[in-house]
Amino acid sequence: MLTLAKHTFSSRLLTGTGKFSNATTMKSAVSAAQSNIVTLAMKRVASNNAQDETLKALRELGVTLLPNTSGAKNAQEAVFAAELSYEALGSQWVKLEIHPDQRYLLPDPIETLRAAETLVKKGFNVLPYCGADPVLCKRLEDVGCAAVMPLGAPIGSNQGLQTAPFLKIIVEQASIPVIVDAGIGKPSEAMAAMEMGVDAVLVNTAIATARNPVAMAKAFASAVETGRCAFEAGLGATSNVALASSPLTAFLEPTV
Amino acid sequence: MTQIKVNVNNQPMNVISPISLSELVALKQINVDGTAIAKNAAIVSKRDWSTTYLNDNDTVDIFTLVAGG
Numbered sequence: 001m002l003t004l005a006k007h008t009f010s011s012r013l014l015t016g017t018g019k020f021s022n023a024t025t026m027k028s029a030v031s032a033a034q035s036n037i038v039t040l041a042m043k044r045v046a047s048n049n050a051q052d053e054t055l056k057a058l059r060e061l062g063v064t065l066l067p068n069t070s071g072a073k074n075a076q077e078a079v080f081a082a083e084l085s086y087e088a089l090g091s092q093w094v095k096l097e098i099h100p101d102q103r104y105l106l107p108d109p110i111e112t113l114r115a116a117e118t119l120v121k122k123g124f125n126v127l128p129y130c131g132a133d134p135v136l137c138k139r140l141e142d143v144g145c146a147a148v149m150p151l152g153a154p155i156g157s158n159q160g161l162q163t164a165p166f167l168k169i170i171v172e173q174a175s176i177p178v179i180v181d182a183g184i185g186k187p188s189e190a191m192a193a194m195e196m197g198v199d200a201v202l203v204n205t206a207i208a209t210a211r212n213p214v215a216m217a218k219a220f221a222s223a224v225e226t227g228r229c230a231f232e233a234g235l236g237a238t239s240n241v242a243l244a245s246s247p248l249t250a251f252l253e254p255t256v
Numbered sequence: 257m258t259q260i261k262v263n264v265n266n267q268p269m270n271v272i273s274p275i276s277l278s279e280l281v282a283l284k285q286i287n288v289d290g291t292a293i294a295k296n297a298a299i300v301s302k303r304d305w306s307t308t309y310l311n312d313n314d315t316v317d318i319f320t321l322v323a324g325g
């Protein structure tokens with residue numbers, strides 16, 4: 001079970017709802033992923049009768065909604081976005097993300113820490129998207145975040161666990177859940193993250209842009225479950241030299 | 257009844273005063289679930305929409321939740 005801010009969730013796969021071709025496919029994919037927590041974004045209403053069907057579909061699934069602060073360029077904007085999502089949903093969950101640079105969408109660590117501190121004080125369950133920086137993750141933990149969400153690679157890049165060595169340090173040091181967010185492109189990468197001991201992963205692009213998003217969601221769900229199972233089973237040690245698995249008795253050699 | 261000019265999501269809009277935020281949302285056919293409103297950059301709680309009236313030159317920003325990662 002994944003525990004975040006005293007709430008427990010059976011699934012360790014969080015799903016993002018962006019980039020799906022339509023809300024029906026998104027709903028089926030979230031269902032196949034068996035995700036309990038699903039992200040959303042906040043935006044200005046574009047025009048009459050042109051509303052996004054995402055929320056309606058997710059309400060039907062009964063999942064925990066995790067609105068993000070995407071679009072915020074600094075702490076002040078992120079706090080405002082979180083307060084808007086609180087008014088919109090009545091939910092205290094927020095995925096804090098502040099990425100001013102459009103090319104790599106890398107999170108601003110200073111603004112993220114500032115916003116996290118403010119939002120925790122306001123009573124939000126803060127899940128910050130952040131760089132795979134072990135020091136920053138500790139600082140985010142210290143200000144009271146419910147989890148940390150370090151990146152594997154830039155958002156939507158499907159580059160996998162480019163930050164693996166640092167994720168290992170974060171897992172080693174964290175006393176709050178670690179959720180790898182961004183960059184995971186394949187089920188095998190989600191599994192590798194889970195084997196490493198992260199508590200959960202968040203996947204969006206890899207599922208939404210697959211040829212068959214529903215089948216891919218199912219593949220990710222299996223991978224996450226398998227990776228977690230392997231972590232809990234305790235992986236064997238690695239060695240630079242061979243360590244025989246069979247007894248090295250010389251029974252094939254002629255007896256004297 | 258007087259006509260006032262407000263700015264809704266960066267679009268000028270003429271409305272008949274008095275008009276509350278609830279009435280504006282209904283007029284624009286926006287679902288209440290998943291919607292948040294800021295009037296002159298200050299968030300207005302849903303429970304206050306029906307008693308919050310618009311004045312000439314007010315700025316209203318209406319936000320909603322959409323698909324996102």
